[in-house]
Amino acid sequence: MSLGRAQSIIADEDxxxxxxxxxxxxxxxxxxxxxxxxQLYAIRSTFNLNDSVSYFLNNLDKINTPxxxxxxxxxxxxxxxxxxxxxxxxxxxxxxxQLFDIGGQKIDRRKWATQYxxxxxxxxxxxxxxxxxxxNEDMRTNRLDDALQLLEQISEEPMFATTPIYLFLNEVxxxxxxxxxxxxxxxxxxxxxxxxxxxxxxxxxLAYGALAKRDKSLYRVYRCIAIDxxxxxxxxxxxxxxxxxxxx
Ligand SMILES: Nc1nc2c(ncn2[C@@H]2O[C@H](COP(=O)(O)OP(=O)(O)OP(=O)(O)O)[C@@H](O)[C@H]2O)c(=O)[nH]1
Ligand SMILES: [Mg+2]
Numbered sequence: 001m002s003l004g005r006a007q008s009i010i011a012d013e014d015x016x017x018x019x020x021x022x023x024x025x026x027x028x029x030x031x032x033x034x035x036x037x038x039q040l041y042a043i044r045s046t047f048n049l050n051d052s053v054s055y056f057l058n059n060l061d062k063i064n065t066p067x068x069x070x071x072x073x074x075x076x077x078x079x080x081x082x083x084x085x086x087x088x089x090x091x092x093x094x095x096x097x098q099l100f101d102i103g104g105q106k107i108d109r110r111k112w113a114t115q116y117x118x119x120x121x122x123x124x125x126x127x128x129x130x131x132x133x134x135x136n137e138d139m140r141t142n143r144l145d146d147a148l149q150l151l152e153q154i155s156e157e158p159m160f161a162t163t164p165i166y167l168f169l170n171e172v173x174x175x176x177x178x179x180x181x182x183x184x185x186x187x188x189x190x191x192x193x194x195x196x197x198x199x200x201x202x203x204x205x206l207a208y209g210a211l212a213k214r215d216k217s218l219y220r221v222y223r224c225i226a227i228d229x230x231x232x233x234x235x236x237x238x239x240x241x242x243x244x245x246x247x248x
Contacts, residue, residue: 002034025064032057042181045133051174052077052227076227084108092240106137109150121243122165124151125226128203129174132182142187144203152210155219164246165219166239167207173225175200 005027015024031037041054055077056063063074070078082103089098100116102108104125130143151167154160176196184199185191191202204221211219220242222235 002031002036005031019066020060020064025060028057029060032060045130045178045182048133048136050079051129051171052079076229081105082108092236093244095240095244097240104147106135117159119163120247121239122154122160122163123168123239124154124165125168125170126151126207127171127174128169128200128223129171129178131175131184131187131203132178144187144206148206148210151207155211155214162218164243165211165214167211167219167221168226168235169200169204169207169221169223170226172200172223173228175203 009024009027009031012024015021020028041049044051044053059074062068082101084103085108086101087098088101089096091097100119126147127143130147133143135141135143135146151165155165179196179199184193184202188202191199193199193202200223204223207221211221220239222239224235225231
């Protein structure tokens with residue numbers, strides 16, 4: 001029955017954008033409840049499905065209304081790939097900051113380094129949960145290996161020799177959830193630990209390895225869940241204080 005519903009959703013291409021008809025919304029909800037779908041969702045990383053899909057499908061009734069206005073939470077949960085470089089100016093603790101948000105996709109990386117002389121800090125976000133995933137760009141390169149290699153490259157870039165790097169080991173929640181289904185040693189055979197903490201320590205040790213040639217005072221490592229706003233507020237407050245202290 002679900003297969004028939006799925007096929008009719010795919011065929012109904014004209015109604016994929018904008019408000020879904022009640023019939024289409026019901027079909028989507030019914031498929032989302034399907035047992036097979038639950039099993040498929042548990043292995044979503046094998047086909048690079050975004051982690052916030054459950055959030056939006058669980059909230060379909062709220063979203064699929066003509067006067068729907070996204071909440072702050074909805075915006076945090078949405079994935080909008082950064083194209084090129086986004087320049088954001090914001091104020092915190094009476095201090096203005098300029099942030100260059102650089103897309104992590106390979107195509108955006110060509111613009112790196114050459115433009116960023118004289119910056120006060122680098123924020124590097126590494127998704128620890130991506131240990132089993134490949135890059136969309138080539139469907140081959142392991143995402144964790146790629147991120148670690150890029151971290152090492154930035155860490156050793158002469159232009160950033162005195163720039164502090166704040167490394168976010170992000171998506172710890174997804175990482176813990178995933179470990180039960182996809183063992184870490186399947187992708188990192190050298191990992192011999194047993195519990196989730198060992199696994200995170202192991203990933204952290206890989207990150208320290210990538211930063212090894214850098215003076216210890218020039219980087220800080222944080223484990224985090226970016227969608228946990230209070231957690232991020234606390235971490236970022238510490239970081240912005242640290243940046244200001246370094247500038248004095
Ligand atoms: N569960 C969970 N989801 C997260 C976490 N961090 C980010 N996400 C989700 O992952 C997606 C990340 O989106 P962005 O922050 O736009 O991604 P990005 O890293 O800037 O990606 P690019 O712009 O392509 O480089 C969003 O759907 C977030 O809700 C996390 O710690 N836990
Ligand atoms: Mg982005």
